[in-house]
Amino acid sequence: MTTLAPPVVRGQEPTRSSGGRSGSVVWMALPAFVMFVFFGIVPLLGVIVLSFATWNGITPTIELTGLTSWRAALSNPSLPNAIWVTFLIMALSWLVQTPISILLGVFMATRTRYRGFLSVLYFIPLLLSSAAIAITYKSLLDPSFGIGAGLGVEALNQNWLGEANLAIGTLIFVVSWQFIPFHSLIYQGAVRQIPHSMYEAAQIDGAGRVRQFFGITLPQLKYTIITSSTLMVVGSLTFFDLIWVLTAGGPGDATRALAVQMYQQGFQASLMGPASAIAVILVLTGLGLSLLLRRLGGRADESQLEGA
Amino acid sequence: MTLSAGAAAGAALAACGNEGPGDDSGGGSGSGAATYWSLSGEPGQPYRQAAADRWNKANPDAKITPTFFQNDAYKQKIKTALGANQAPTMIWGWGGGGLKSYVEAGQVEDLTDWLSQNAAVKDKILPSSFGAATVDGKIYAMPVETVQPIVLYYNKKVFDQVGVQPPQTYGDILALIPKFNAKGIAPFSLAGQSRWTNMMWLEFMLDRQAGSEVFDNVFAGKQGAWSDPAVLDMLTKVQDLVKQNAFQKGFASTVADTNADQALLYTGKAAMMVHGSWSYGIQKANGGKFVADGGLGWMNFPPIDGGKGDPTNTVGNPGQYLSISSKATPEAKETAKKFFSTTLVDDEEKAGWVKSGGVPVLKGADSLFTGDDATFLKDMAAIAAGAKTFAQSWDQALSPTAAEVLLDNIAKLFQLQVSPQQWVDNMNGVIGK
Numbered sequence: 001m002t003t004l005a006p007p008v009v010r011g012q013e014p015t016r017s018s019g020g021r022s023g024s025v026v027w028m029a030l031p032a033f034v035m036f037v038f039f040g041i042v043p044l045l046g047v048i049v050l051s052f053a054t055w056n057g058i059t060p061t062i063e064l065t066g067l068t069s070w071r072a073a074l075s076n077p078s079l080p081n082a083i084w085v086t087f088l089i090m091a092l093s094w095l096v097q098t099p100i101s102i103l104l105g106v107f108m109a110t111r112t113r114y115r116g117f118l119s120v121l122y123f124i125p126l127l128l129s130s131a132a133i134a135i136t137y138k139s140l141l142d143p144s145f146g147i148g149a150g151l152g153v154e155a156l157n158q159n160w161l162g163e164a165n166l167a168i169g170t171l172i173f174v175v176s177w178q179f180i181p182f183h184s185l186i187y188q189g190a191v192r193q194i195p196h197s198m199y200e201a202a203q204i205d206g207a208g209r210v211r212q213f214f215g216i217t218l219p220q221l222k223y224t225i226i227t228s229s230t231l232m233v234v235g236s237l238t239f240f241d242l243i244w245v246l247t248a249g250g251p252g253d254a255t256r257a258l259a260v261q262m263y264q265q266g267f268q269a270s271l272m273g274p275a276s277a278i279a280v281i282l283v284l285t286g287l288g289l290s291l292l293l294r295r296l297g298g299r300a301d302e303s304q305l306e307g308a
Numbered sequence: 309m310t311l312s313a314g315a316a317a318g319a320a321l322a323a324c325g326n327e328g329p330g331d332d333s334g335g336g337s338g339s340g341a342a343t344y345w346s347l348s349g350e351p352g353q354p355y356r357q358a359a360a361d362r363w364n365k366a367n368p369d370a371k372i373t374p375t376f377f378q379n380d381a382y383k384q385k386i387k388t389a390l391g392a393n394q395a396p397t398m399i400w401g402w403g404g405g406g407l408k409s410y411v412e413a414g415q416v417e418d419l420t421d422w423l424s425q426n427a428a429v430k431d432k433i434l435p436s437s438f439g440a441a442t443v444d445g446k447i448y449a450m451p452v453e454t455v456q457p458i459v460l461y462y463n464k465k466v467f468d469q470v471g472v473q474p475p476q477t478y479g480d481i482l483a484l485i486p487k488f489n490a491k492g493i494a495p496f497s498l499a500g501q502s503r504w505t506n507m508m509w510l511e512f513m514l515d516r517q518a519g520s521e522v523f524d525n526v527f528a529g530k531q532g533a534w535s536d537p538a539v540l541d542m543l544t545k546v547q548d549l550v551k552q553n554a555f556q557k558g559f560a561s562t563v564a565d566t567n568a569d570q571a572l573l574y575t576g577k578a579a580m581m582v583h584g585s586w587s588y589g590i591q592k593a594n595g596g597k598f599v600a601d602g603g604l605g606w607m608n609f610p611p612i613d614g615g616k617g618d619p620t621n622t623v624g625n626p627g628q629y630l631s632i633s634s635k636a637t638p639e640a641k642e643t644a645k646k647f648f649s650t651t652l653v654d655d656e657e658k659a660g661w662v663k664s665g666g667v668p669v670l671k672g673a674d675s676l677f678t679g680d681d682a683t684f685l686k687d688m689a690a691i692a693a694g695a696k697t698f699a700q701s702w703d704q705a706l707s708p709t710a711a712e713v714l715l716d717n718i719a720k721l722f723q724l725q726v727s728p729q730q731w732v733d734n735m736n737g738v739i740g741k
Contacts (some may be wrong), residue, residue: 058409058413162558246561248501250723
């Protein structure tokens with residue numbers, strides 16, 4: 001315990017001196033803060049106001065009509081389906097992406113042959129824009145002109161995007177293909193942070209590779225899993241570009257997630273009020289989910305190493 | 309409490325929207341510079357660009373800058389621009405319900421007086437094209453480009469290969485479906501993801517079944533207008549087509565903006581397609597020698613046996629429409645009007661649209677129907693002129709809000725997600741909205 005005393009004292013020192021330094025620190029945060037206020041907070045407030053208004057998007061005046069738009073948005077018969085699709089995409093894409101990302105991340109963190117080369121390959125999808133990915137997959141999966149028809153492989157020639165369940169599955173596949181590289185990268189970094197001594201100790205105790213993975217790697221990745229899951233879950237709420245280009249919410253309304261529903265209400269049906277109400281719902285859901293995931297992770301300042 | 313705070317913020321928001329510069333010329337040269345937004349792609353874009361180039365050459369002081377967008381993207385882009393007071397001087401559109409919403413928002417100029425002062429200009433345009441440009445008796449748009457009836461196209465080579473004749477009636481169509489399916493050829497190509505493509509089927513089936521009165525009632529906002537028994541009958545027939553695999557595999561994910569539906573027809577993967585007359589230009593531009601070799605056939609949609617509709621009736625776009633933004637500067641408005649009264653009604657414009665494979669909205673184009681496209685052009689002109697009723701496409705005739713519900717329900721109908729009765733109930737709910 002006595003050895004721990006000095007750090008406590010040192011720990012207080014920066015706190016005191018930060019009073020002097022905070023002036024310049026605040027100034028440095030100002031550009032980011034201004035950007036955030038103008039492009040984050042102000043539009044958000046605008047959306048909240050719009051959700052209590054009636055506006056078709058083109059009239060010069062916006063009429064405040066209280067809860068009319070909320071009522072219209074909430075009583076829309078397609079809302080339950082949109083919520084279901086949103087959470088389905090969220091759950092499935094998490095279930096597919098997390099295990100694969102962890103395994104890839106662990107693999108990329110090791111120092112085996114070709115690792116660097118393979119890591120670069122895995123990374124490529126992340127460099128492409130969602131729209132480009134969606135257009136490419138849409139062409140590849142076309143039953144008449146796609147890869148199945150081109151190569152004459154019947155098994156590949158399914159109605160990938162034209163049949164409700166297959167369309168959801170295809171969407172999850174494309175989402176995973178796009179985002180697994182990013183999450184693998186996070187896990188790779190986290191795995192490298194795990195002290196080597198832990199594995200050495202495990203080896204001395206006779207633990208095999210699988211045992212080491214479940215006994216050391218996975219528990220040590222707890223906070224990384226929470227970070228990555230938060231990004232996945234909250235990010236999946238805003239999937240729009242990929243869905244819009246791949247299926248436009250179709251077939252029928254099989255892939256019409258909340259973000260797509262919002263766009264259709266606002267920009268196609270000219271109902272900016274109900275569309276803004278959906279946007280507010282999306283913001284609140286996103287906030288709620290990330291708070292919940294933080295809770296699951298316990299106290300954020302608790303040391304990861306102590307947990308082992 | 310919340311409301312008053314909201315009111316203040318709302319006012320701030322509205323003010324924010326209004327303080328944009330009234331001039332939307334985007335920094336063009338000269339004080340009379342004007343902007344012009346329209347659709348990209350074959351066959352129209354080259355002739356739209358040519359018109360702007362012609363004008364700019366003759367009027368270097370008042371240049372027009374055109375910008376082109378894909379069809380479905382444009383529909384949203386223009387609305388956003390109007391709402392943000394960033395609209396171009398000249399707004400391209402389909403007339404009808406969309407134009408009406410611009411008029412109600414005070415976004416477009418009333419051209420009635422200008423056209424009566426310039427009777428010579430008005431006289432150059434087919435009178436039938438002004439219908440969809442008129443809102444409450446006033447004209448808010450200049451009819452331009454082409455008259456576009458929707459027709460039934462077929463691939464003659466595929467018909468020869470299978471050894472069948474083009475359909476004369478709807479009964480023939482039903483008989484052809486299994487024959488093509490047996491040969492692994494899709495009977496019909498359909499870009500189902502675009503939804504308005506599916507709508508063309510409903511428009512014709514309802515018209516042939518019951519005549520144009522049913523949709524007229526819907527358009528007039530008569531309560532329960534979709535409850536006509538002919539509608540249920542038509543919807544059932546459409547779902548039967550889907551069940552019999554009348555459309556290509558994966559039609560629900562095929563997009564019209566990429567011309568994938570057109571490609572199915574000219575590659576012989578599909579035998580027939582219901583599409584607008586502009587499709588001819590696309591087939592010609594993209595299909596290699598398909599059109600030149602006489603591979604493409606066309607006809608007005610055949611009658612339904614026992615149907616009450618006049619078989620000469622057609623559906624489509626009676627023209628395209630250019631409106632002038634009411635927020636444009638007086639100089640830009642003047643440029644636009646001069647563009648309307650000179651370049652857009654000149655002989656080169658007329659000849660250009662004929663060359664694109666379309667029937668111009670300008671009178672006296674018949675003599676230009678020569679060469680390779682003569683037969684097609686004469687047939688389209690005959691369909692447009694001979695139609696007892698030339699109905700406007702439903703999604704363009706209705707308000708954007710009602711049109712979105714319509715397209716949504718049509719997509720679900722083709723997925724067999726809603727029954728005909730549910731469809732009728734859903735659509736009755738938005739009549740007059």
